[in-house]
Each structure stands twice: as C-alpha cells, then as structure tokens.
Amino acid sequence: MPLLAIGINHKTAPVSVRERLAFAPERLQQALRELVTAGIARAAAILSTCNRTEVYCGVDQSDAARICDWLSHYHAIPSTELSPFLYVHPDHEAVRHMLRVASGLDSLVLGEPQILGQVKDAYQVAASAGTLDSELERLFQHTFAVAKQVRTDTSIGASPVSVAFAAVVLARQIFGELSGQTALLLGAGETIELVARHLREQKVKRLIIANRTLERAHALAAEMGGYAIGLDEVDAHVAEADVIIASTASPTPLLQRPVVEQALKRRKHRPMLMVDIAVPRDIDPAISELEDVYLYTVDDLQEIIQENLRSRQAAAAEAEEIIDAEVAHFFAWQRAQQGSHLIRELRTQAASARDDCISRARQQLAQGRDPEQVINQLANTLTNKLIHAPSAALREACARGDIDSVELLRDIYSLPPLPPTESA
Known part of the structure; x- marks a missing residue:
C-alpha cells in the first residue's frame, strides 16, 4: 500500500x-x-x-x-x-x-x-x-x-537549544540580567514548562503563569515558584510583565492591542518583550506597531537558534546515517509482509493438494485396495502435484535461456548447478 x-x-x-x-x-x-x-x-x-x-x-x-x-x-x-x-x-x-x-x-x-x-x-x-x-x-x-x-x-x-531556550536568550539580550524582571507566561504546556525552567535558571524575579485550566497553572507555578492565574485574568496583569511568552492552543489571539496600550501607560512606557510561540498566534500582530514593545514570533527566533546549533551539526550527520539504514529496514519489513502473504498462499495450495490426495486414498482403502499400493500412489501423486509448477517454470526458463530465473529456482529448491553445455 x-x-x-x-x-x-x-x-x-x-x-x-x-x-x-x-x-x-x-x-x-x-x-x-x-x-x-x-x-x-x-x-x-x-x-x-x-x-x-x-x-x-x-x-x-x-x-x-x-x-x-x-x-x-x-x-x-x-x-x-x-x-x-x-x-x-x-x-x-x-x-x-x-x-x-x-x-x-x-x-x-x-x-x-x-x-x-x-x-x-x-x-x-x-x-x-x-x-x-x-x-x-x-x-x-x-x-x-x-x-x-x-x-x-x-x-x-x-x-540546550530549543524554541523555549531561544525565547529566554532573547529576553537576556534585551534586558541583560533577568533577576529584576517579571515574566508572564500564557499556557502551561510542555513548551511553557521549558520556558519556565529556563527563566528560573536565570533567576527571574517574578513568574506569573496563566492557563485555561487553573489547576494545571497552579501545579506548574508551585513547581517553579511562580503565581497562577486564569487566562481570563491576563489583561489585569499585563502591566506587571516585562516579558510575556505565549504558547496556548487558543484559536484566536488572547492579548489585544488596546490592553497593551493601557498597560504601557501604567508602566510609563518601560519596554516590554513579547514572544509568541503559538500557532495560531496568541498575541495580536498589531501590537508590534506600538513603541516600547518588542514582539517576536517563532519565525523571528531563527537567527538566535542558528547561533546555538553548530555543536549539533556533526551529530545530525550521524543521525542521517542511522535514518538511511532504518528506512531500508522498514521497507525490508514491508517486503517481508508481502512475502508472508505469498507463503500463506503457497501453504494453502499445498494443503489443498494434500487433502485431495488423502481423500482419494481413503476412498481406495474403503474399496479394499492394497494399503501399500495406496500409500505409494498417494506419495507419487502428491509429489507430482507439488513439483509440477516449479518443474514447468524451470523447463521454460531453460528453454528461454533465462539464467536469472534458473538461478532463482536453483536457490529456492537447493538444486545443483546446471551441467555444462555439450559442445557441437
């Protein structure tokens, strides 16, 4: 297939x-x-x-x-x-x-x-x-x-190279040390969890985690030493955040431009970094037009990420070699499955020939035929039925001079080499 x-x-x-x-x-x-x-x-x-x-x-x-x-x-x-x-x-x-x-x-x-x-x-x-x-x-x-x-x-x-790591590296590039900054994280999935771990390693001053499921936000916040809120409370906390990193499954943006405009006024226009890792986006793209806001998407992280990839290039080449071999292994399995189907069919045909011969033998024994003759006839008949198709194929291949088919049949049935052709 x-x-x-x-x-x-x-x-x-x-x-x-x-x-x-x-x-x-x-x-x-x-x-x-x-x-x-x-x-x-x-x-x-x-x-x-x-x-x-x-x-x-x-x-x-x-x-x-x-x-x-x-x-x-x-x-x-x-x-x-x-x-x-x-x-x-x-x-x-x-x-x-x-x-x-x-x-x-x-x-x-x-x-x-x-x-x-x-x-x-x-x-x-x-x-x-x-x-x-x-x-x-x-x-x-x-x-x-x-x-x-x-x-x-x-x-x-x-x-340690990831989108989460790159987002935190970007925050350090903009703010320097993060020990005096407050970070607001939208979401509580695997990516945000990694972001939170990296921020904690950088000794971020305060961590606010917002999630649709408040229980999950509380669990992550407790582990990271942060504070949990629901997504419906985000607007009230935007002004506190120096760094906002978002990665939720929301189908529409959670953070809108008017909210950020008000937050900037309350912050007296102290700069804010926003990194939107989500697809679809969590942060309204129009926010990028505001002064004092640095808004990045996952695509913008590419340059930062590239700087941290060099150590992985040799490992990637080794991985490609493994994958080349494993692609071949998968298709060898697939071909074996196809062979299994043919083997089942071959066994079915052989079983049918066997059952037919046994049925005839039983009829002959019921008619009083000599058992030794019946057994010999059964063996001869079954042998002829089983070797008829390969014998015919081998004969035709020899007649055509199809050496590949002849050698294949030889290998399958463990036959000796062809005798040398007599010279004229």
Whole structure:
C-alpha cells in the first residue's frame, strides 16, 4: 500500500499560513475519521504543531491530489493559496521524513526533543480514532525506536537549544540580567514548562503563569515558584510583565492591542518583550506597531537558534546515517509482509493438494485396495502435484535461456548447478 506524507512546515510556509492550516486538538479525531470514512485514505494520522501540519496516510493509489484537496476544503483555504506551500513525500521519502521529524532533524531547532512527544500524541489520537492500519502502526512504532536510537547513539540533544531556550536568550539580550524582571507566561504546556525552567535558571524575579485550566497553572507555578492565574485574568496583569511568552492552543489571539496600550501607560512606557510561540498566534500582530514593545514570533527566533546549533551539526550527520539504514529496514519489513502473504498462499495450495490426495486414498482403502499400493500412489501423486509448477517454470526458463530465473529456482529448491553445455 502506498504511503504519503503531505504538509507544510516552518521551512515552506510563514506563520500566517501555518496558523490557518493548524488543527485544533479537540477536532483531530473527527478530522481523521472524515479523511478515512470518505475513502480518501485507508489509514491516517495528523501531526499538528506550531511549526508544522502534516498528514501521514496509507492510500490505495499514490494520489496526493485528493489529500491536498481535502486539506484545502477542511480549512476553507483555496487550493491556489495552499498548494505553493505544500510538500508531498511518497513511500520511501514519507518514511524518511517521519523518521527525521521524530528525531528532531526537521525541526526549527535542530535536535529539539519536544517533537517526539508530539509525534507520539499524533499516534495516540489516530489510534483512538481508529484510523491506523497495521502498516501505519508499524511505521509509528519503528519511528519511536529510531528516534530513541538517534538520541542514544548521537549527541543531537546535548546542547540546550530549543524554541523555549531561544525565547529566554532573547529576553537576556534585551534586558541583560533577568533577576529584576517579571515574566508572564500564557499556557502551561510542555513548551511553557521549558520556558519556565529556563527563566528560573536565570533567576527571574517574578513568574506569573496563566492557563485555561487553573489547576494545571497552579501545579506548574508551585513547581517553579511562580503565581497562577486564569487566562481570563491576563489583561489585569499585563502591566506587571516585562516579558510575556505565549504558547496556548487558543484559536484566536488572547492579548489585544488596546490592553497593551493601557498597560504601557501604567508602566510609563518601560519596554516590554513579547514572544509568541503559538500557532495560531496568541498575541495580536498589531501590537508590534506600538513603541516600547518588542514582539517576536517563532519565525523571528531563527537567527538566535542558528547561533546555538553548530555543536549539533556533526551529530545530525550521524543521525542521517542511522535514518538511511532504518528506512531500508522498514521497507525490508514491508517486503517481508508481502512475502508472508505469498507463503500463506503457497501453504494453502499445498494443503489443498494434500487433502485431495488423502481423500482419494481413503476412498481406495474403503474399496479394499492394497494399503501399500495406496500409500505409494498417494506419495507419487502428491509429489507430482507439488513439483509440477516449479518443474514447468524451470523447463521454460531453460528453454528461454533465462539464467536469472534458473538461478532463482536453483536457490529456492537447493538444486545443483546446471551441467555444462555439450559442445557441437
């Protein structure tokens, strides 16, 4: 069954396009079922993060156009607007792409570890939706094993380089020491947790964590020595914040320009840094027009990130070698599965010939035939039936001079070499 990986990422599409193609977590299962029940794909999983939206699927034919059309229709984006940003990876390239993504080789931050957890989440959602088949299931399990091997056998994750780390580095570049600053974090997921850890390491003066689920905000704040609020309380605390870093799953911006304008007045226009890691964006882009506000998106972090990547380049080359080998291993498994189907068919044919011979032998024994003669006839008849097809194939291959087929049959049946051809 052909495999396809179709999507966009931070390399092919700006955040303004990525946020339009992002899937809300609560709609993923419904989207997957729609994709499969409509017959567009036989099996499917969707990976949707701030930096990428990708569909991994098994299809009856390598018809990427149907998947692209579905994406366009589902998100109400004209195909003419979407197609310039899409990439399509079939079969071997689809497998290679998934392995590289899970290993952090295709990330905005080379080798970042969060993506593996996001791939695992995509797998769990697809499994819950019932949209995986045996091949896609195997691909995910193979991917998890390869990503672990890359982490274990290379130093791809040795340096503390991530979007979260880059955001904190940016804060240090603007404010210098952070020991006198207050940071407001929107969200309480894995990325914000990493941001909070980095800020605590930098001895930030005060940490405010806002989240839709207040219980989660309290748990993270308690661990980090911060203060928890609900997202509905954010506007009242904006003026306190020197640094605002946002990463939620909100479909619309949480922080609007009028709120920030009022906050700047209360702050007497002391500068504010805002880093919007979310896709769709959490912070109104119009805020960037205000003086005394430095607003950055995930795309703006690229330069900072690049400065911290050099130590990972050699490790990435080693990882690519591992992935090359593991792509081959996956398709060897796939071919073995195809061989298993043929083996089952061969066994079925042999069992049918055996059962037919046994049935005839029993009839002859019931008629009083000599048992020794019946056994000999059964053995001869079964032998002839089992070797008829390979004998005919071998005879025809020799007649055609098809040496490759002859050698293949020799290997299969452990036959001796052909005798030398007699000279005229």
